[in-house]
Structure formats: structure tokens, C-alpha cells
Amino acid sequence: xxxxxxxxxxxxxxxxxxxxxxxxxxxxxxxxxxxxxxxxxxxxxxxxxxxxxxxxxxxxxxxxxxxxxxxxxxxxxxxxxxxxxxxxxxxxxxxxxxxxxxxxxxxxxxxxxxxxxxxxxxxxxxxxxxxxxxxxxxxxxxxxxxxxxxxxxxxxxxxxxxxxxxxxxxxxxxxxxxxxxxxxxxxxxxxxxxxxxxxxxxxxxxxxxxxxxxxxxxxxxxxxxxxxxxxxxxxxxxxxxxxxxxxxxxxxxxxxxxxxxxxxxxxxxxxxxxxxxxxxxx
Numbered sequence: 001x002x003x004x005x006x007x008x009x010x011x012x013x014x015x016x017x018x019x020x021x022x023x024x025x026x027x028x029x030x031x032x033x034x035x036x037x038x039x040x041x042x043x044x045x046x047x048x049x050x051x052x053x054x055x056x057x058x059x060x061x062x063x064x065x066x067x068x069x070x071x072x073x074x075x076x077x078x079x080x081x082x083x084x085x086x087x088x089x090x091x092x093x094x095x096x097x098x099x100x101x102x103x104x105x106x107x108x109x110x111x112x113x114x115x116x117x118x119x120x121x122x123x124x125x126x127x128x129x130x131x132x133x134x135x136x137x138x139x140x141x142x143x144x145x146x147x148x149x150x151x152x153x154x155x156x157x158x159x160x161x162x163x164x165x166x167x168x169x170x171x172x173x174x175x176x177x178x179x180x181x182x183x184x185x186x187x188x189x190x191x192x193x194x195x196x197x198x199x200x201x202x203x204x205x206x207x208x209x210x211x212x213x214x215x216x217x218x219x220x221x222x223x224x225x226x227x228x229x230x231x232x233x234x235x236x237x238x239x240x241x242x243x244x245x246x247x248x249x250x251x252x253x254x255x256x257x258x259x260x261x262x263x264x265x266x267x268x269x270x271x272x273x274x275x276x277x278x279x280x281x282x
Contacts, residue, residue: 043279046211047162053207054094058157061090065150069143072126072136081130085193085246088123092200093207095177096170097160098153107149111187121145124188131190168276171208174201175269183262185250195247198261199238205272206231215278223271230268237261 064087071080091098091109099105106115108122121142129139181187182198209216209227216224237260241248253261 042215043164046215047164047167050167050208050211051097051160051162053211054097054162055157057090057094058098058154061087061094062150062154064090065147069147072130072143073140075136077130077134077136080126080136081191084123084127084130084191085188085196088193089196089200089203092174092197093204095174095201095204096166096208097157097162100160100166101153101156104149104153104156108146108153111189122149124190127188127190164279167208167212168279171205171275172269172273174205175265175272177201179262179265179269183258183265185258188250192250193247194250195238195241199247202231202234202238202265209272209275212275212278216275219277219280220274223274223277226271227268227275230264230271234261234264234268237264 064083068080068083068087071077071083098108106119106122109124110120110122111124112120112128114120123146125142126139126146129135129142178198178201182194182201185192185194187197188194209231213224213228216227237257238247241253241257
């Protein structure tokens with residue numbers, strides 16, 4: 001053991017005293033760096049894959065919106081009603097990216113009271129005309145503007161930088177949106193097609209989970225398993241409320257059934273909020 005004499009006092013070499021040489025520290029630092037780079041590289045592939053998925057959903061949203069707005073402009077109220085819920089699902093799945101554009105999201109998706117009356121347009125404005133006023137008359141201009149805004153969204157979405165943080169917060173935000181506005185029935189307050197949005201938000205969150213899951217399993221297999229179990233429970237409940245290829249009117253659900261859905265979302269949100277660990281080096 002090396003000893004050093006300073007002002008008559010014997011000191012142990014710090015590297016020996018703490019059992020770690022400079023070489024050991026360098027090696028440890030290098031390993032940590034390699035682990036972090038490995039995580040970053042894996043997440044880069046995941047974010048690229050999610051980007052492709054989200055753009056695909058937005059492209060389908062453009063097509064669905066075109067069919068919806070065409071029905072509105074043609075005065076085909078029953079067709080417009082039939083297309084409303086399914087069309088919005090594409091937007092709801094890709095909301096973590098769609099909401100990046102703070103100027104477009106309110107134009108497409110604002111509910112009554114979210115924006116000044118004079119600025120209110122988009123899907124929910126037309127929804128009110130279809131279900132409350134039972135007409136398409138006078139809503140042609142809103143249909144035209146909605147189509148313009150959705151096309152602009154598609155043009156802009158290519159510019160979004162998809163980061164791991166966007167995915168992680170996006171998955172949790174999708175579930176929070178369900179628990180705060182979908183479960184209460186206030187989202188589609190005129191059509192009561194809330195279950196379409198509900199299911200789409202869950203599907204969007206599950207897609208993010210599926211992409212992150214290989215990395216999550218490396219960190220915590222039990223957490224990964226719990227999250228999947230919670231997703232399965234929600235889908236089991238949603239399937240009870242299917243109506244053909246779509247879903248029942250939300251107002252047909254009992255208070256107990258709504259409570260079941262709310263509790264299932266809460267049970268998933270807690271473990272899902274922990275998926276941020278995938279960004280941490282082992």
C-alpha cells in the first residue's frame with residue numbers, strides 16, 4: 001500500500017483507499033456511455049417506426065375526412081353521421097403528433113367553449129349541426145375549412161421531430177384524455193360517439209407501448225406484463241359495447257359500466273406512466 005507524507009501526516013492514496021483506480025473509473029464511465037448509446041440507438045429505431053405509424057394514421061384521416069366532408073356538402077346527413085365516429089379515430093390514435101401543431105388542433109378538434117364562438121369550427125361544430133340541428137345546411141363552409149385544415153396537418157406532420165419523450169408523454173396523455181373527457185361523455189356531447197374516441201386513444205397508447213416494450217422488458221418484465229394485462233382488460237370491456245363494426249351510443253351505458261371503464265383506465269395509467277425507464281441506461 002502506498003503512503004504519502006504531507007506535513008508530517010501519512011495519507012493513503014485515494015485511489016487505493018476507495019478501492020477504485022483511475023483506470024477502473026474510466027472503464028466504468030465508458031461502459032455507462034456504451035449502455036446509453038445502445039439505448040439511444042434502440043430508441044431511434046422506435047421513434048422512426050412510430051413516425052411512420054402516425055403519418056399513416058394521418059393519411060387515413062385525410063381520406064376519411066374527405067368522405068365525411070363530401071357527405072356534409074352533399075346534404076347526406078345519415079352518411080355524414082355514419083362516418084363521423086370512425087373518421088375521428090385516425091386523429092385520436094395519432095394525437096401525440098397531431099397536437100404538436102397548436103394552431104391546427106383547435107381548428108380540427110375544438111369542442112364548444114374551447115375557443116371563441118366566432119372561431120369555432122371543425123369536427124365538433126359539424127357534429128352539433130348533424131345531431132342537434134339535424135341538418136347539413138349552412139355547414140358546407142365548415143366542411144370546406146375542415147378539409148383544408150386536415151390537408152395542412154398532413155403537409156406539416158412530416159416536419160415533426162419524434163423523440164422518446166414525445167412517445168412516453170404521448171402514451172400517458174392519451175389515457176389522461178380518456179379519463180378526463182372521454183369517460184365523462186363531454187367529448188362527443190351531441191353524437192355520443194365517445195366510445196370511438198375512447199377506443200382510438202387506447203389503441204394509440206398501446207401502439208407506443210408495443211414499440212417500447214422490447215426495451216421495457218429488459219428493464220422490468222413484470223411491469224411490461226402488467227401493462228399488457230391492463231390493456232387486455234380495457235379491450236375486454238370495450239368489446240362488450242361493440243355494435244357491429246362500431247360502438248354503442250355512449251348514453252346507452254349504465255353508470256356502473258362507465259365506472260368500470262374509468263377504473264380500467266386508471267389501473268392502466270399508473271403502470272404505463274413508468275415506461276420512462278426505457279430511456280435510462282442499465
